[in-house]
Amino acid sequence: MTFDAFAAFRMTGHNVIITGGAQNIGAGIAKTLSGAGAKVMIADLNGDMAAKTAAEIQKVTGNDCRGMKCDVTSLDDINAVVDATVKAFGGISTLVNNVGWGGRHENPAAIAEEAFVASYKLNTISAYRMSMACLPHLLKSRNPTITNSGSMSSAAPAYDILAYGTAKAALNQMMVSVAHMLAKKVRVNNVLIGTVMTAGYGDAGIDPEMQERLSHPDNLTGRPGKPEDVANAMLWLCSPASGWVSGQTINVHGGGNVVRLFGK
Numbered sequence: 528m529t530f531d532a533f534a535a536f537r538m539t540g541h542n543v544i545i546t547g548g549a550q551n552i553g554a555g556i557a558k559t560l561s562g563a564g565a566k567v568m569i570a571d572l573n574g575d576m577a578a579k580t581a582a583e584i585q586k587v588t589g590n591d592c593r594g595m596k597c598d599v600t601s602l603d604d605i606n607a608v609v610d611a612t613v614k615a616f617g618g619i620s621t622l623v624n625n626v627g628w629g630g631r632h633e634n635p636a637a638i639a640e641e642a643f644v645a646s647y648k649l650n651t652i653s654a655y656r657m658s659m660a661c662l663p664h665l666l667k668s669r670n671p672t673i674t675n676s677g678s679m680s681s682a683a684p685a686y687d688i689l690a691y692g693t694a695k696a697a698l699n700q701m702m703v704s705v706a707h708m709l710a711k712k713v714r715v716n717n718v719l720i721g722t723v724m725t726a727g728y729g730d731a732g733i734d735p736e737m738q739e740r741l742s743h744p745d746n747l748t749g750r751p752g753k754p755e756d757v758a759n760a761m762l763w764l765c766s767p768a769s770g771w772v773s774g775q776t777i778n779v780h781g782g783g784n785v786v787r788l789f790g791k
Protein backbone atom coordinates (compact mmCIF):
# COMPACT_ATOMS: atom_id res chain seq x y z
CA MET A 528 0.00 0.00 0.00
CA THR A 529 1.30 3.47 -0.81
CA PHE A 530 0.95 6.55 1.34
CA ASP A 531 -0.79 9.47 -0.40
CA ALA A 532 0.30 12.70 1.32
CA PHE A 533 -1.97 14.72 -0.95
CA ALA A 534 -5.17 12.91 0.08
CA ALA A 535 -5.91 15.41 2.87
CA PHE A 536 -5.66 18.27 0.38
CA ARG A 537 -8.35 16.83 -1.92
CA MET A 538 -11.63 18.73 -2.02
CA THR A 539 -13.73 15.94 -3.49
CA GLY A 540 -17.21 16.06 -1.92
CA HIS A 541 -16.83 19.73 -1.02
CA ASN A 542 -19.21 22.43 -2.30
CA VAL A 543 -17.69 25.89 -2.48
CA ILE A 544 -19.01 29.43 -2.78
CA ILE A 545 -16.32 31.95 -3.65
CA THR A 546 -17.19 35.63 -3.87
CA GLY A 547 -15.41 37.87 -6.35
CA GLY A 548 -14.09 34.85 -8.20
CA ALA A 549 -14.64 36.03 -11.76
CA GLN A 550 -11.05 37.21 -12.20
CA ASN A 551 -7.58 37.62 -10.72
CA ILE A 552 -7.00 36.18 -7.22
CA GLY A 553 -10.56 34.86 -6.82
CA ALA A 554 -10.44 33.10 -10.20
CA GLY A 555 -7.13 31.52 -9.17
CA ILE A 556 -8.66 30.24 -5.94
CA ALA A 557 -11.73 28.92 -7.78
CA LYS A 558 -9.52 27.07 -10.27
CA THR A 559 -7.34 25.51 -7.58
CA LEU A 560 -10.30 24.36 -5.44
CA SER A 561 -12.01 22.99 -8.55
CA GLY A 562 -8.80 21.27 -9.62
CA ALA A 563 -8.65 19.69 -6.17
CA GLY A 564 -12.07 18.13 -6.78
CA ALA A 565 -14.61 20.60 -5.35
CA LYS A 566 -17.81 21.83 -6.95
CA VAL A 567 -17.48 25.60 -7.14
CA MET A 568 -19.97 28.46 -7.43
CA ILE A 569 -18.41 31.79 -8.37
CA ALA A 570 -20.52 34.67 -7.03
CA ASP A 571 -19.49 37.95 -8.58
CA LEU A 572 -20.92 41.38 -9.33
CA ASN A 573 -19.99 40.68 -12.95
CA GLY A 574 -22.29 37.73 -13.65
CA ASP A 575 -21.23 37.30 -17.27
CA MET A 576 -17.55 37.14 -16.38
CA ALA A 577 -18.33 34.76 -13.49
CA ALA A 578 -20.13 32.39 -15.87
CA LYS A 579 -17.33 32.63 -18.47
CA THR A 580 -14.58 32.02 -15.92
CA ALA A 581 -16.53 29.12 -14.42
CA ALA A 582 -16.93 27.51 -17.86
CA GLU A 583 -13.18 27.87 -18.52
CA ILE A 584 -12.36 26.31 -15.15
CA GLN A 585 -14.76 23.41 -15.67
CA LYS A 586 -13.16 22.76 -19.04
CA VAL A 587 -9.70 22.28 -17.53
CA THR A 588 -10.64 20.58 -14.24
CA GLY A 589 -13.62 18.50 -15.36
CA ASN A 590 -15.49 19.42 -12.18
CA ASP A 591 -18.82 21.23 -11.87
CA CYS A 592 -18.07 24.96 -11.77
CA ARG A 593 -20.73 27.63 -12.15
CA GLY A 594 -20.92 31.38 -11.98
CA MET A 595 -23.69 33.81 -11.18
CA LYS A 596 -24.24 37.47 -10.53
CA CYS A 597 -24.19 38.44 -6.88
CA ASP A 598 -23.62 41.80 -5.24
CA VAL A 599 -22.31 40.82 -1.82
CA THR A 600 -23.54 44.11 -0.35
CA SER A 601 -27.14 43.00 -1.10
CA LEU A 602 -28.78 40.54 1.29
CA ASP A 603 -31.23 39.48 -1.44
CA ASP A 604 -28.32 38.59 -3.75
CA ILE A 605 -26.54 36.71 -0.94
CA ASN A 606 -29.64 34.64 -0.22
CA ALA A 607 -30.12 33.99 -3.94
CA VAL A 608 -26.57 32.64 -4.39
CA VAL A 609 -26.87 30.46 -1.29
CA ASP A 610 -30.18 29.02 -2.54
CA ALA A 611 -28.80 28.48 -6.05
CA THR A 612 -25.68 26.72 -4.72
CA VAL A 613 -27.67 24.38 -2.47
CA LYS A 614 -30.01 23.61 -5.35
CA ALA A 615 -27.10 22.95 -7.74
CA PHE A 616 -24.72 21.04 -5.46
CA GLY A 617 -26.89 19.82 -2.57
CA GLY A 618 -25.11 21.84 0.12
CA ILE A 619 -22.32 24.26 1.03
CA SER A 620 -19.19 23.08 2.86
CA THR A 621 -16.79 25.85 2.00
CA LEU A 622 -17.12 29.62 1.86
CA VAL A 623 -14.34 31.82 0.56
CA ASN A 624 -15.06 35.49 1.21
CA ASN A 625 -12.74 36.91 -1.41
CA VAL A 626 -14.49 40.14 -2.47
CA GLY A 627 -12.73 43.30 -1.47
CA TRP A 628 -11.11 46.46 -2.68
CA GLY A 629 -11.08 50.17 -2.15
CA GLY A 630 -10.06 53.31 -3.89
CA ARG A 631 -6.98 55.34 -3.20
CA HIS A 632 -7.59 58.61 -1.39
CA GLU A 633 -5.68 61.57 -2.77
CA ASN A 634 -5.92 63.26 0.60
CA PRO A 635 -5.91 60.63 3.35
CA ALA A 636 -6.44 63.40 5.91
CA ALA A 637 -9.93 64.07 4.55
CA ILE A 638 -11.69 60.79 3.86
CA ALA A 639 -15.47 61.21 3.73
CA GLU A 640 -17.59 59.20 6.13
CA GLU A 641 -19.40 57.68 3.15
CA ALA A 642 -16.09 56.25 1.90
CA PHE A 643 -15.46 54.52 5.24
CA VAL A 644 -19.02 53.17 5.33
CA ALA A 645 -18.80 51.88 1.73
CA SER A 646 -15.47 50.20 2.49
CA TYR A 647 -16.89 48.47 5.58
CA LYS A 648 -19.93 47.33 3.61
CA LEU A 649 -17.83 45.77 0.85
CA ASN A 650 -14.80 44.45 2.75
CA THR A 651 -16.20 43.57 6.17
CA ILE A 652 -19.98 43.40 6.56
CA SER A 653 -20.51 41.47 3.31
CA ALA A 654 -18.26 38.67 4.62
CA TYR A 655 -20.26 38.48 7.84
CA ARG A 656 -23.56 38.34 6.00
CA MET A 657 -22.31 35.70 3.55
CA SER A 658 -20.99 33.64 6.46
CA MET A 659 -24.26 33.79 8.37
CA ALA A 660 -26.31 32.99 5.25
CA CYS A 661 -24.13 29.92 4.58
CA LEU A 662 -23.97 28.81 8.22
CA PRO A 663 -27.00 26.46 8.32
CA HIS A 664 -25.52 24.59 5.34
CA LEU A 665 -21.94 24.62 6.66
CA LEU A 666 -23.19 23.04 9.88
CA LYS A 667 -24.53 20.06 7.91
CA SER A 668 -21.27 19.49 6.01
CA ARG A 669 -18.06 17.58 6.48
CA ASN A 670 -14.96 19.78 7.05
CA PRO A 671 -16.86 23.10 6.96
CA THR A 672 -14.69 26.18 6.58
CA ILE A 673 -14.87 29.92 6.05
CA THR A 674 -11.69 31.48 4.68
CA ASN A 675 -11.26 35.17 3.99
CA SER A 676 -9.12 37.15 1.60
CA GLY A 677 -7.58 39.69 3.92
CA SER A 678 -4.86 42.17 3.16
CA MET A 679 -1.40 42.98 4.38
CA SER A 680 -2.66 46.57 4.45
CA SER A 681 -4.72 45.58 7.50
CA ALA A 682 -1.55 44.99 9.46
CA ALA A 683 0.99 47.40 7.95
CA PRO A 684 0.54 51.11 7.30
CA ALA A 685 -0.80 52.04 3.85
CA TYR A 686 -2.17 55.47 4.39
CA ASP A 687 -3.42 56.25 0.90
CA ILE A 688 -5.79 53.26 1.13
CA LEU A 689 -6.63 53.90 4.77
CA ALA A 690 -10.39 53.25 4.49
CA TYR A 691 -9.67 49.90 2.81
CA GLY A 692 -6.97 48.85 5.27
CA THR A 693 -9.17 49.81 8.20
CA ALA A 694 -12.07 47.71 6.90
CA LYS A 695 -9.73 44.78 6.24
CA ALA A 696 -8.35 45.07 9.81
CA ALA A 697 -11.95 44.87 11.05
CA LEU A 698 -12.43 41.77 8.87
CA ASN A 699 -9.49 40.05 10.63
CA GLN A 700 -10.87 40.72 14.10
CA MET A 701 -14.44 39.89 13.10
CA MET A 702 -13.48 36.54 11.61
CA VAL A 703 -11.27 35.51 14.53
CA SER A 704 -14.33 36.21 16.73
CA VAL A 705 -16.53 34.19 14.35
CA ALA A 706 -14.00 31.33 14.61
CA HIS A 707 -14.47 31.35 18.40
CA MET A 708 -18.25 31.69 18.07
CA LEU A 709 -18.26 28.60 15.82
CA ALA A 710 -15.62 26.67 17.77
CA LYS A 711 -15.67 22.92 17.14
CA LYS A 712 -18.21 23.44 14.36
CA VAL A 713 -16.74 25.53 11.53
CA ARG A 714 -13.07 26.43 11.01
CA VAL A 715 -12.50 30.08 10.13
CA ASN A 716 -9.22 31.61 8.94
CA ASN A 717 -7.88 34.73 7.23
CA VAL A 718 -5.16 35.05 4.63
CA LEU A 719 -3.37 38.40 4.62
CA ILE A 720 -2.44 38.85 0.99
CA GLY A 721 0.48 40.96 -0.23
CA THR A 722 0.85 42.63 -3.59
CA VAL A 723 -0.60 40.67 -6.51
CA MET A 724 -0.47 43.00 -9.51
CA THR A 725 -3.88 43.26 -11.18
CA ALA A 726 -5.73 45.79 -13.30
CA GLY A 727 -7.45 46.76 -10.05
CA TYR A 728 -4.36 48.74 -9.03
CA GLY A 729 -4.84 51.13 -11.92
CA ASP A 730 -8.60 51.28 -11.31
CA ALA A 731 -7.98 52.18 -7.67
CA GLY A 732 -5.91 55.17 -8.72
CA ILE A 733 -2.41 53.81 -8.04
CA ASP A 734 -0.26 55.62 -10.60
CA PRO A 735 1.97 53.73 -13.11
CA GLU A 736 5.17 54.73 -11.32
CA MET A 737 3.92 53.27 -8.05
CA GLN A 738 2.64 50.20 -9.90
CA GLU A 739 6.11 49.71 -11.37
CA ARG A 740 7.63 49.95 -7.88
CA LEU A 741 5.06 47.50 -6.50
CA SER A 742 5.98 45.08 -9.29
CA HIS A 743 9.50 44.89 -7.88
CA PRO A 744 8.87 44.64 -4.16
CA ASP A 745 11.65 44.50 -1.62
CA ASN A 746 10.34 41.37 0.07
CA LEU A 747 11.97 38.07 1.03
CA THR A 748 11.05 36.37 -2.26
CA GLY A 749 11.91 39.32 -4.51
CA ARG A 750 8.70 39.20 -6.52
CA PRO A 751 5.04 40.15 -6.32
CA GLY A 752 2.48 37.41 -5.74
CA LYS A 753 0.52 35.42 -8.29
CA PRO A 754 -3.09 34.28 -7.85
CA GLU A 755 -1.87 30.69 -7.47
CA ASP A 756 0.37 31.68 -4.52
CA VAL A 757 -2.77 32.74 -2.67
CA ALA A 758 -4.82 29.84 -4.04
CA ASN A 759 -2.38 27.24 -2.71
CA ALA A 760 -2.67 28.68 0.81
CA MET A 761 -6.45 28.78 0.44
CA LEU A 762 -6.49 25.13 -0.63
CA TRP A 763 -4.66 24.16 2.54
CA LEU A 764 -7.03 26.20 4.73
CA CYS A 765 -10.20 24.93 2.99
CA SER A 766 -9.16 21.27 2.84
CA PRO A 767 -9.03 18.65 5.60
CA ALA A 768 -5.22 19.08 5.52
CA SER A 769 -5.57 22.09 7.84
CA GLY A 770 -8.02 20.33 10.19
CA TRP A 771 -6.10 21.54 13.28
CA VAL A 772 -6.04 25.19 12.15
CA SER A 773 -8.78 27.69 13.03
CA GLY A 774 -9.03 31.28 14.19
CA GLN A 775 -5.74 32.11 12.46
CA THR A 776 -4.62 35.04 10.37
CA ILE A 777 -1.70 34.00 8.17
CA ASN A 778 0.51 36.07 5.89
CA VAL A 779 0.94 35.13 2.24
CA HIS A 780 2.89 38.12 1.04
CA GLY A 781 6.35 37.08 -0.05
CA GLY A 782 7.71 37.96 3.37
CA GLY A 783 7.26 41.68 2.83
CA ASN A 784 6.44 43.92 5.74
CA VAL A 785 5.89 47.24 4.01
CA VAL A 786 2.87 47.98 1.85
CA ARG A 787 4.33 51.20 0.53
CA LEU A 788 6.03 54.31 1.76
CA PHE A 789 5.70 57.44 -0.28
CA GLY A 790 8.60 59.82 -0.56
CA LYS A 791 11.20 57.04 -0.78
Ligand SMILES: NC(=O)c1ccc[n+]([C@@H]2O[C@H](COP(=O)([O-])OP(=O)(O)OC[C@H]3O[C@@H](n4cnc5c(N)ncnc54)[C@H](O)[C@@H]3O)[C@@H](O)[C@H]2O)c1
Pocket residue numbers: 546547548549550551552553570571572573597598599600625626627628649676677678679680719720721722723724725726727
Ligand atom coordinates in the same frame (compact mmCIF):
# COMPACT_ATOMS: atom_id res chain seq x y z
N1 LIG B 1 -4.46 42.26 -5.62
C1 LIG B 1 -3.78 42.47 -4.50
O1 LIG B 1 -2.60 42.87 -4.52
C2 LIG B 1 -4.40 42.26 -3.17
C3 LIG B 1 -3.62 42.53 -2.04
C4 LIG B 1 -4.17 42.31 -0.79
C5 LIG B 1 -5.46 41.82 -0.67
N2 LIG B 1 -6.20 41.58 -1.79
C6 LIG B 1 -7.57 41.10 -1.59
O2 LIG B 1 -7.75 39.91 -2.35
C7 LIG B 1 -9.09 39.86 -2.83
C8 LIG B 1 -9.09 39.72 -4.35
O3 LIG B 1 -8.32 40.78 -4.90
P1 LIG B 1 -8.18 41.01 -6.47
O4 LIG B 1 -7.04 41.92 -6.64
O5 LIG B 1 -8.20 39.70 -7.18
O6 LIG B 1 -9.54 41.80 -6.74
P2 LIG B 1 -10.16 42.29 -8.15
O7 LIG B 1 -10.64 43.66 -7.93
O8 LIG B 1 -9.19 42.03 -9.24
O9 LIG B 1 -11.38 41.31 -8.33
C9 LIG B 1 -12.43 41.35 -7.43
C10 LIG B 1 -13.68 40.72 -8.00
O10 LIG B 1 -14.73 41.06 -7.09
C11 LIG B 1 -15.85 41.45 -7.85
N3 LIG B 1 -16.67 42.36 -7.03
C12 LIG B 1 -16.44 43.65 -6.75
N4 LIG B 1 -17.44 44.15 -5.99
C13 LIG B 1 -18.30 43.13 -5.78
C14 LIG B 1 -19.52 43.01 -5.07
N5 LIG B 1 -20.08 44.04 -4.44
N6 LIG B 1 -20.14 41.79 -5.06
C15 LIG B 1 -19.59 40.73 -5.71
N7 LIG B 1 -18.45 40.79 -6.40
C16 LIG B 1 -17.81 41.97 -6.43
C17 LIG B 1 -15.31 42.10 -9.09
O11 LIG B 1 -16.27 42.05 -10.15
C18 LIG B 1 -14.08 41.25 -9.37
O12 LIG B 1 -14.38 40.17 -10.24
C19 LIG B 1 -9.77 41.13 -2.32
O13 LIG B 1 -10.41 40.89 -1.10
C20 LIG B 1 -8.61 42.07 -2.11
O14 LIG B 1 -8.91 43.06 -1.16
C21 LIG B 1 -5.70 41.80 -3.04
